Amino acid sequence: MEAEAPWPRNAWYLAAWHGEIGDKPLARTLLGERIVLFRGTGGAIAALEDRCCHRAAPLSMGTVAPDGLQCGYHGMIFAADGRCVSIPGQESIPPQARIRSYPVVERQEFVWIWMGDADKADASEIVEFPPKSARRGDSRQHGVVPIACNYVLLIDNLMDLTHIPFVHGNTIGGRAQMDLLGAKVDAERTARGVHFIRWTLGHTPPPFFVKILGLGPDTKIDRWQEFEYIAPMSVLQWSGGLESGRGAQQEREQAGALSLRLFHGATPETENSCFYFWMRARSLPDDPASAALAIKEMERVFAQDVAMLEGQNARLAATRARPLVDIKNDNLRLMARRTLDRMISSEHSQVRSGQ
C-alpha cells in the first residue's frame, strides 16, 4: 500500500495575512514547498516557487518590478503566472524558462493559496470569516504563530474542550471547569467537517469572564462553546457567556454578554511544523479596553497550547511506531480526523484512477 500524503493538496490554505506582504516579497514554506508571495505593482498578490529557474537563487531575495518579480541575482523577471518575461542581456526567452505559480485569492485580511491541481481551484469554496451575519465593521485583530508541530495536532487541540481544565488551568480553564469533561456536546458531521455546540447553564464563570464582565461574586452564567471544523485547516469558534436567566440560548449577543468570535487556521509548513493563524472578529464587549484584555488573555492561552503541542510533537516524532490509546473524550477530535482522512484518501484514489 502506498503511503498517503500528510495533507490534502487540492484545498485552499491560508498562506499569510495580507499585511505580511508589503513592499518586499515574503518567503514561506507551505506543505513542504518553499513559496514566495509578493504583491505586484498592480496590487494583486501572487505566489511562485521561491527558486529562479536560472541558478536557483531565492526569488524572495529579489524585488517587485512592473512586470513581475525580479530575481536579485541576474535580474530575470517572472510574471504572476510563472513565465519568465525578461532575461537581461538577451532578447529571446526560451519556453522552459518558467517556474511554478500557484492560484492565490486575497479576501479581506486573508491570503489563500491553492497548491494542488490549478484547474480544480474554486474560490467559492474558500472559508468565510466572520460569517456575513456577524459582520459589523472592520474591528478585527489577527496574528500568526509558528508552532513546531504537525498541523493535525493543532486541529486536535482546537476540537477538544477537555484539555482546557489541564492546559489552561490558570487562564480560561481552572479546575472549577472540570465539569467540561463529562458535559453533553451536540456534535454533527457537516458537508465539509464537524460542528459542535455545548451549553453549560448556571455555571460558575472562569476568572477571565468575571474580570471582563465585572460580575459579582455569586453570579452564575449560561456559557456556550460552538466550534466548526472545515477541512482541512479551518476552525471557526463562537463562544461566550451571559448571566443566567437572561435568555442566552435565545439571543447570545445581548448587552452584558461576553461573546467571542475566532478564526483558527492550521497551515502545514513541514510534517513537524505549522503556522497557526488566528483572527478575532468584533466581539462583545466591544470597547477597546475589553478587546485589549481579550487579546492579552488569548496570547497567554496560545502560549500554553504551543508548549504542549511542541512537547507532544517531539514525543510523537520519536515514537511513531508505538500505539496510542483513544479515550471517550476523543470523539470530537476523531470526527474531525475522519473528515480530513477521507479528504486525503479521496485525493489519492483520484490520482490512482487517473482523474
Add this chain to the structure above:
Amino acid sequence: MEAEAPWPRNAWYLAAWHGEIGDKPLARTLLGERIVLFRGTGGAIAALEDRCCHRAAPLSMGTVAPDGLQCGYHGMIFAADGRCVSIPGQESIPPQARIRSYPVVERQEFVWIWMGDADKADASEIVEFPPKSARRGDSRQHGVVPIACNYVLLIDNLMDLTHIPFVHGNTIGGRAQMDLLGAKVDAERTARGVHFIRWTLGHTPPPFFVKILGLGPDTKIDRWQEFEYIAPMSVLQWSGGLESGRGAQQEREQAGALSLRLFHGATPETENSCFYFWMRARSLPDDPASAALAIKEMERVFAQDVAMLEGQNARLAATRARPLVDIKNDNLRLMARRTLDRMISSEHSQVRSGQ
C-alpha cells in the same frame, strides 16, 4: 553477526541526584529512552516513560497527584507502576492504558534506575558510596555535568592516570608529574570490574597539594591513587598524600593528610552523550574552607576533561571505520573495557538463548 548494544541494560544506572527531583517531574533521556522521574506525594521516587499513552504528551509537563503523575494535557493519571488509574470523563479504564515503568531505588543522595528486565533487578547489587568504613556524617557534595561524549570515553578517562600531566598540566597535573607515566600500578580484576592502586613515594607535590596543606618548599610527600571500576558505570576514587616519613602506607587518613574520596558515574544519555555524576565524600582536611577549595579545583579539572572528551568524541564519531593504535599505558583502560564488553556480550547471549 548482529551488532551489540552500546551498553548493558540489566544494570543499575545512576539516574539523578535526589535533590533534582522536587515538586516538578524531571525529564531525562537515559540509555536512549526518554524518562520522567517524579517524587510521589508519599515521598517515593518513580520512573516512567515520558509519554502519555493517550496522545504522546510528555508526562514531564504534568503534575504530581496523590495517585501518581497526572498528564498536563487531558489529565490522565499514571501510578508508579505505569498503570493508568484515572481518565477524566470516563469511568472504565482499558487495560492497554498503561505505560512502561522502571524500578527505582533512592539511597542517600543517589537515585538509581534499572532499565532492563525488571525481574532481574536486585537492589543488593547497587554500588555503595562512600563505603561503610569511610562513612562519617553527611558532609558530601555532588553534581552532574552533561558531556557530549559516549559514556565509555569517560570511563576510559577515569581509569587512566597518564593523561593527568597533559590534560591537567595547570591543575592537578603539571609537567612535574611526568613520573606518573612510567610508574608501577598494582591492578587486579575484581568480580565486577577492576581495582588499582599506585603509590609514589618521596614525590614533589603538585601545586594544589602545596596550597591546601600549606607545605614548605622542599617537602616531599607519599602519594596514593586508588581507583575501582564497577561495571558498567561507577568509578570509586580514593587519592591523597601525606608528608613522607609519616607512614602513609600504614595509615592514610592521618591529620595533615590530603585524602580525597570521590564517586564518579557515567550514565549514557545517547551514544554520543552522557551524564557525569560526581560526589565528594567527607575528605581531609575537612574544614569548610578546604572543602570549598577542593570543589573549586575539581571543577577546573572536570572542565579540562570535558573539553577533551567532547573533542575526542567528535573526531571518533566522524571516523568510526578507521583503526586506532593501543599503547602500553592503555592497560588499565583496557581491563575496564573488557569487563564492560563481557557484561554486554553475556546479556546478548542470554537474549539469543532465550533466557
Add this chain to the structure above:
Amino acid sequence: MEAEAPWPRNAWYLAAWHGEIGDKPLARTLLGERIVLFRGTGGAIAALEDRCCHRAAPLSMGTVAPDGLQCGYHGMIFAADGRCVSIPGQESIPPQARIRSYPVVERQEFVWIWMGDADKADASEIVEFPPKSARRGDSRQHGVVPIACNYVLLIDNLMDLTHIPFVHGNTIGGRAQMDLLGAKVDAERTARGVHFIRWTLGHTPPPFFVKILGLGPDTKIDRWQEFEYIAPMSVLQWSGGLESGRGAQQEREQAGALSLRLFHGATPETENSCFYFWMRARSLPDDPASAALAIKEMERVFAQDVAMLEGQNARLAATRARPLVDIKNDNLRLMARRTLDRMISSEHSQVRSGQ
C-alpha cells in the same frame, strides 16, 4: 556510472593565511577532511590529519613541541611527516603509529596545501599573486570569510560580471551599470582556466569611483575588468578606470587611475560550505585613506555576495534533482566550469586506469 568527486584532489588549495597559524595549532576542515595546521618550532608550517592515532583526540587541542605536534590527551608527538616520534611511558614506537600528513607550501601570506597523491605535488604549479610585474612592496591586505555554499557557486559568482547591477546595485553596481549586461567581453581558454577582459569606454562611473577619485559630475571614464580563473580555486582580478581620453588602454596604472588588484580563492570545506580567501595587492590610489575606503567598500560587496550565495546554495541543495536553465550571459561561468569539470574527470580516469 560512478559519481564524480565534487572537487579535484590533485591540486593546491589555499589552506590559510600565514597569520592564522601562530603559537596554537589551527583546526580547519578542507575538502571534507579535518586538518590541523601548525608552525613547528623551526618555523615551517605543517599539516596533519586532526586525529591522534591513539584515541582520536583532536591534535588541534595539543601544543607545538620541538619534535612536532604533541597530543593534548596523552602526550604522543607527531612529526611534520605524520610519524609518531614519542609515546610517553614507552620506549618503542610501533610502525602503525602514524597519521596522514599533507604537503604544505608557505609563500608570502599564502599557505597552500596538497590533499591528493603526495608524489604529484609540484610547487611550481602554485598560483602567484600579485604577479611579479605588479609586485611593489608588501602593502597588501587579506581576509577569509566562511560561506555556507559550495565553492563552485563562488567561482561562478566571480566569473560573472552580469550580477553586478543586481546584487551590488547600491555598491559597485547601480542600475546605471546595466550596460554591463550586453557588453562585449574578450574571453579565451588558457592552459589552466579562463581569461577575460572587458573595456567600457566613455562610461558613467559608479559612485565608488566618483568618491575615491574625486571626479566631477560629468566626468566619463574608460573602465576595465580583467579576470583570470586558474582551476580549481583561484581568480585573479585587475579592474579599474581612468578619465576618458588619457589613454587607459595603453597604460592603465597612471596617476589618477583607480586600479584594483585582487586575489579571490574558493577552498571547499564541505559540499555545502567553503572558505573565501581574498587579498588586495597594492592598488591605485595607494594612500592609506583610499586603501581603507576600498577595503570597506569591498566588505560591503562581499556581504551582498555572501547573502546571495548562501540563499542560492540552500535552494539548490533542497532541489538537486530539478533542472536549471542556462542563459546567454552564463558563457564565462560555463567556460570556467568546463575547465574544472575536465580536471575532475581526468583525475577520475587516472584512478580508473590505475595511474
